[in-house]
Amino acid sequence: MTGRSLSRATYVALPWILPVAIVLWWDLTVRVGWIPPAILPLPEEVLSAAVRLIETGELQENLIASTGRAATGFLIGGGTALLLALLCGLFPIWGNVLNPSLQTLRSVP
Known part of the structure; x- marks a missing residue:
């Protein structure tokens, strides 16, 4: 850096760049068919399954x-x-x- 400090918004946003990029890449690779959905489901499918497991209590039971x-x-x-x-x-x-x-x-x- 050139001696300037980062703004609060930039400081908060920086740690999210890599996780967001990974999820976007994951989504893209499945949607264009590089990885079959049977091997790696779409992120929204994984999220909905996680929500369902939490709602039914199955996730907590298994944890x-x-x-x-x-x-x-x-x-x-x-x-x-x-x-x-x-x-x-x-x-x-x-x-x-x-x-x-x-x-x-x-x-x-």
């Missing part, structure tokens, strides 16, 4: 179920990691036995 599954997985994984870390830290022989396998697993996302 609660997914959050529960994620929390359960986190607790199982965290609990297992804590137990293995305690085992390796308190008993050096277990550290020697388990460390190579645990180091291999660490690189797995």
